[in-house]
Amino acid sequence: MQLKVNFSAGGIVNTFIEVERTGDVKDARKAAAKALEVACGKKFPVGRLSLIYGGKQLADGMKMHEYSIKHNDTLLAYLKPAALNEPVDVPNSEDTAVATPESEHTSAFPKASSGDAEMLNTVATKLASAEVTEEADEKPIPCDHCDNKVDTSCVFCGCVYCGLKDDETKTLACDECGRFYHMRCLPEPITELPADDWYCEYCVNDPNIVISGEKKLDLSNTRKAKMPSATQTKSWGGGMACAAAAKTCTIVGKDHVGPIPGVHVGQSWRYRLQVTASGVHRPPVGGIAGSSTKPAVSIVLAGGYPEDEDRGEEFTYTGSGGYDLSGNKRTAKVQTSDQELTRQNRSLALACAAEVNEEGAEAEDWRLSTAIRVCRSYKIAKKHPEYAPAEGVRYDGIYRVVRYWKQKGESGHYVWRYLFRRDDSEPAPWTAEGKANIERWGLTLFDESPKAKSKKPAAAAAVKRERKDKDKDKDKVAGTRTKKVYTCTPSPELLEMIRLDTTNSRMWATMADASYESVGKYLEALCENALVCPICQELVQQPVTTACGHNICSPCLCKAMKQYGVICPICRSDIADMGTVDVVRTAVNHDLVTILKALIPSYGREWETKPKVAGIQRATRSGQVV
Incomplete structure (x- = not known):
């Protein structure tokens, strides 16, 4: 394939080279050096000539196709700085002849246009007019810091580590930055000159983290791979606990007391965020919906405290607080301080039909207490499986606070405890009447999460459709009716x-x-x-x-x-x-x-x-x- 090479030497020099797409980068550098020698009339050292494509420097040992180089693409060429003991190649007057459009080129290079010929002649004139002698060629590049004084220590023209300029035969020049290093001063000293390109510790690239060609990225040593979350197997809810609410219940206000219209006892949701959207329990994470100035309107019974006791029609609920939440809130399950009758704990006390007392109180008529919506989570199945839902969060009806008191918990710190008693006209979901109501109303597990909405494979959908058709045929043959699907109709x-x-x-x-x-x-x-x-x-x-x-x-x-x-x-x-x-x-x-x-x-x-x-x-x- 044919490639265009751009080189800057007082002006832009353009030339062309022919290389194989599967050829080595080193062969392309040799071809570029020969083409530039013809175009500029100057010999270019192959070892100091670098090629750049797409912002990447082409490295020896790589193939051209590994950089996605195509036919008629353009490469940028530049010369690396020479080492102290390497003479600078400057052409003399006999080497300044530049090929013109009439000069003969190899078949690999097309004839240049008249504009290219004028530009090349200008470059050749500048090179020919430079007053450089052979003695000047042997001198090193002038140093602006020490004026090349041999007895002066300088890290710019001498060794970067010690600054000395002795032992030139054992001095290495970095092929990337051009700075000099004594072989004895290196962090890992060497005794023999390297045969290939050599790079200092600031320019060297770790081959394990450099992606070259078709090599895949190794993420096994990254910071994320070393975190505990990379190896844990427990599911934390798929991130739904910290997701934003998709919608807000507008049927009733956030401080609504009593049942939510349209929500029956036994309705369940997969995630707490969906319970929030329904209006049954607004806080997406907290277990108590209330404040220090208003009575609580709903709670979630999830067994977050070891003092919780569930007896179905009655249960003892533990207030909030006492945990150290400065670190990982998911694993902070040890109480470190006493609970106080403030915020949500006070809102439960306000819901009781008795005066708020720092020592506790009991309602004279518990049916006069504020109606509180109660939801049970599947998490309480560890202690009370007979009242817990199989999955998700379930609405279990209206409960009222009978009394509340303060006592020492299992951790040795004080906790606030609240006795709730059920007061709802609809039967409880764990009873036979409640299960019949759930079936009659068609109360299935509500789940509209992105994971549940993901499309199933076409093959699986076809199999499911085929089974459904077979079931319909069996019902027709047997004369049986399919399961009735509930449809809401006005009374x-x-x-x-x-x-x-x-x-x-x-x-x-x-x-x-x-x-x-x-x-x-x-x-x-x-x-x-x-x-x-x-x-x-x-x-x-x-x-x-x-x-x-x-x-x-x-x-x-x-x-x-x-x-x-x-x-x-x-x-x-x-x-x-x-x-x-x-x-x-x-x-x-x-x-x-x-x-x-x-x-x-x-x-x-x-x-x-x-x-x-x-x-x-x-x-x-x-x-x-x-």
Whole structure:
């Protein structure tokens, strides 16, 4: 293959060489030296000539194809600095003849153009006009630091280690940086001159870490390979504990007390992050959802403390704190200090129907305590397998705090303990009635993680499809029915409420055409898509339904009408028939409010509890009435 060689000598010299793609780099250097000798009229030492391609210096012993060099590619050539005992080759007047376009070239080099000939003549003229004698050729390169004084120690023109300039026959010059080293001064002294190229300790490359040709990268000696996580076999959840939440529950607020609409007892999720998205337990890592000023609303029973006791309908829960979390939080399982009645521990005390006491307290009527949603994790199966889910995290219903007290734990430090008792109308998931409900509602393990969404191989999918078809054929032959899949449908009472909401008939018809596998999916489609206010992007509050069929919050619509005029913020239709801003403020769609209250019991509590201000009072406050 033909390659172009660029060399800088007062100007850019271009020439061409012919090499084999499977040839050695050393052969290419020899060919480049001969071609440059013809182009520049000067002899180039092959040992000091280096070739560069793609920012890499071509090394002897390598093949051309190992650098992915192709036909008509360009190589850069340069001369390495000469050693002290190596004379500098400068051409005399008889060696300055430069080939012109009319001169004869070998078949490997095409004829140069007129522009290339002028450039080469300029280079030849500069080389010929240089006043250099044979005596000057024998002198070393001038040193700017010591002026080449033999008796002066200098690390720039002498040995880098000792600075002396003696013993030239035992002095090595690095083939990369050109600095000089005594063989006796090296960290590992040598007695014989190296036969091949020699590099100092600053320029030498470790062949074990240099990737050459088809050699693969060795990662066995890296820092990551030496970490404990590289050899551990325990699964830590695939990184889901520290991942960001994909969505947030908008059906209810984060401080909602009681059951989440659409979530039945027995619903389970594979990861805690999915429990967070459902709104059942908001903290993705912490076991208690609460603060020092508000009662707790949910907890996760995961057996994190040895003092935890689970009896199904009742359990004793241990508060948080006391662990040293300065290092690895996953392995910090030894309590090092007493627990205090602060933060989450205090929120559980506030949930008890008794005054907060630093020594503990008991509720006179435990049913008056705050309703707390309780989830059980598969981790408690080590101590109480009869109440633990097979995998993931399961919602087990509403519990209330009966009492709380302070006692010494197994570590010798004080812990706070809380007695919970179940108070839910739905049966527990470990009972026969609860298992029947799980099957009736179709409550399967919820898992929408990236790992679960990964596509299966085509062959495995085909086999699964074939088995499914065979099962259908067997059912037809035997006259049996396949397993019923639960589909959520509104109750007759809810259908009657929907029939009365005539202004949203088109939206309800669209909802009726779709199928939903659970009540939660039905509420998500309704509250996160169909009934989202286009202005505040939240579930519509004090909904006003326009003539064009859009549902908007009354305060949001009033603000839009004041700023942009009497038009619909979505479709820009004229809504002047709805009246002025004061009329729109009170034109709430009560039929839609009734439906949302039936689906979400806590809907509208914030704005319905506000006292209404009469017109005369509003006028008096604004100064319009004297």
